Amino acid sequence: MNRWVVLLFGSILIWGCGPGGKSRDSKFQQYIVQGEELYVTHCSNCHQKSGKGLGLLYPPLDESDFMDQNIDSVICLIKNGKSGEIIVNGKAYNQPMPGVPLLSDLEVAEIATYIYNNWTHDKGMIEVTRVSSILEKCESR
Amino acid sequence: MKYGALIFISLLILSACKKKEQPLPIFGQREVVGNDTVYHHIANFKFVDQDSSLITNDTFKDQIYVADFFFTSCRTICPIMKTQMLRVYEATSDIPDVKLLSHSIDPEYDTVALLHSFAERLGVSSDRWHFVTGVKDSIYKIAQTSYFATAMEDKSEPDGFIHSGAFLLVDKQQRIRGKYDGTKEDDVNRLIADIARLKKEYE
Numbered sequence: 001m002n003r004w005v006v007l008l009f010g011s012i013l014i015w016g017c018g019p020g021g022k023s024r025d026s027k028f029q030q031y032i033v034q035g036e037e038l039y040v041t042h043c044s045n046c047h048q049k050s051g052k053g054l055g056l057l058y059p060p061l062d063e064s065d066f067m068d069q070n071i072d073s074v075i076c077l078i079k080n081g082k083s084g085e086i087i088v089n090g091k092a093y094n095q096p097m098p099g100v101p102l103l104s105d106l107e108v109a110e111i112a113t114y115i116y117n118n119w120t121h122d123k124g125m126i127e128v129t130r131v132s133s134i135l136e137k138c139e140s141r
Numbered sequence: 142m143k144y145g146a147l148i149f150i151s152l153l154i155l156s157a158c159k160k161k162e163q164p165l166p167i168f169g170q171r172e173v174v175g176n177d178t179v180y181h182h183i184a185n186f187k188f189v190d191q192d193s194s195l196i197t198n199d200t201f202k203d204q205i206y207v208a209d210f211f212f213t214s215c216r217t218i219c220p221i222m223k224t225q226m227l228r229v230y231e232a233t234s235d236i237p238d239v240k241l242l243s244h245s246i247d248p249e250y251d252t253v254a255l256l257h258s259f260a261e262r263l264g265v266s267s268d269r270w271h272f273v274t275g276v277k278d279s280i281y282k283i284a285q286t287s288y289f290a291t292a293m294e295d296k297s298e299p300d301g302f303i304h305s306g307a308f309l310l311v312d313k314q315q316r317i318r319g320k321y322d323g324t325k326e327d328d329v330n331r332l333i334a335d336i337a338r339l340k341k342e343y344e
Contacts, residue, residue, distance in 0.1 A: 046220040054224055056262035095262070098216050 028113070028125045035114025038107055042100050043078075043115075051119045057095050059088040062119035071116070071123070075131055076138035078108050105132045165310075165339055168289065168317035183287045183315040188244070188273035188280070191256040196242070196273050198315060205339055206240040207332065208309045209323055210284050210292045212247035213259050217299065218306045222323040226308070227263065230270055232333045238313075239336060241270040244284065246292040246304050248274040288317065308332055312339055 040049065043061075047053055051062030061067060066088040067074055073082075081099030085092050103111070109131040116123035169181025188196045207229055211219040226241060233239040245251035251259075256272040284292035284304075291305040310319035310332060319335050322328040 045216060045218070048224065054220060054227070055264045057223075057259070058220065093262075096214070 031110045031113040031125060032117060034107075035110035035112070036118075038103075038111050039114050042103075043111070046097075051115070056091060056093060059086065059091075059093045061115055064088050067115070067121070071112075071126075072134050072137075074115075075108060075112050075126075075134045078111055079103050079135060080138055105135060108135065162338060164342060165312075165318040165335055168320065180314070180316045183311060183317075184283060186275075186279065186283050186287075188275035189253055190267060190271040190273050191253060191260045192267045193253050194267070194271075196271050200271070201240060201242070201311070201315065203313055204238050204240050205313060205336065206242050206311050207336070208242045208244065208288055208311060209307065210244045210246050210280075210288075210290055210304050212245050212300075212302065213251050213255060214247065215300050215302070218324050222306050222308075223263065225323050225326065225329045226270075227265070228326075228329060229308070229333060229336075230265055233336060234269075236336070236340065239269075239340070243270070243272045244280050244292075245272065245274045246277075246280060246284070246302055248277050248280060289320065310335055310339065313343060 046058040047061050048058075051060060053060035059066070066086060077097060077099065079099055079101060081097050083096035085094045087093075106128045109126055109128040112126040112131065115121065116126060167180050171181065172179045183198065185198055186196075190196045207226070209222060209226060211222055213219075226243065230241055245256065251272075251274050253274060256274060260267060260270065260272050281292050284290045288307075288309045290307045290309065291303060293303055294301060295303045306322055306324040308321045308323040308329065309317055310321070312318045318339055319332060321332040
């Protein structure tokens with residue numbers, strides 16, 4: 001009897017930890033944890049830990065219509081970088097972003113999963129298989 | 142009664158904390174000439190800012206300023222430095238005699254037009270924050286000899302330059318009164334507090 005109570009209580013605790021009450025499997029959690037670490041190393045200098053960007057130099061990620069509408073291009077630009085003007089939330093940004101070509105497909109997937117499930121985003125896990133097929137089709141800049 | 146004595150002693154100890162604030166240190170070598178002490182000060186310079194205005198020592202006459210070294214295409218520490226310098230800019234917005242001076246260490250790439258657009262995109266005004274470009278060697282030289290900051294080309298670095306992330310606090314006699322790590326929020330908080338302290342020296 002006692003064991004069941006403990007088990008039930010434990011499950012509730014674990015269940016309760018997932019944001020929005022949704023359960024997240026451990027692979028998803030691992031993507032998020034690794035993704036955050038990679039984000040801090042490669043992205044947060046410019047886009048800030050808070051995802052708010054900086055002035056009109058570096059666009060925000062915390063709320064971004066560009067991110068919402070262009071998942072494939074975002075995955076490409078994490079690895080390959082991007083130059084030229086982009087419009088984010090109605091504002092023009094034009095600072096070239098260097099890519100991080102050394103990132104593996106898995107690392108790109110982890111960063112993408114982190115940024116797409118943080119701040120205001122809730123897009124769910126972005127699997128490495130999906131990332132690999134997108135990366136094959138990136139247009140060269 | 143015993144407690145009364147204890148409280149009295151505690152108050153006495155606490156009152157010692159309220160002693161007069163020490164003035165900020167003056168950095169660099171000093172020489173005594175006759176009865177005067179001559180302190181290290183910023184050498185003469187002549188650069189051009191984002192509005193093509195000539196920026197010299199005279200620009201900062203009767204001004205306190207904060208200097209740093211960066212370049213616009215830098216992706217390592219500069220964005221963090223600019224985030225932090227923007228905090229200094231905002232924290233000093235009500236103090237008319239405090240200015241900011243950011244030197245480009247990649248002046249061939251960072252033209253006036255590029256710096257103009259950079260400052261505009263950062264959303265800052267050129268009468269308080271000058272982004273300057275000029276002769277590369279003069280910028281490196283003043284960084285190293287006047288501001289004790291590192292700035293040089295190094296092709297082995299990811300962005301092609303090595304430079305320190307230091308912010309230097311310069312007083313109205315163009316003497317360095319503080320050096321801070323412009324990539325650390327805590328250190329920049331200390332800078333903001335020190336600006337207020339330095340300001341009091343002139344009141």
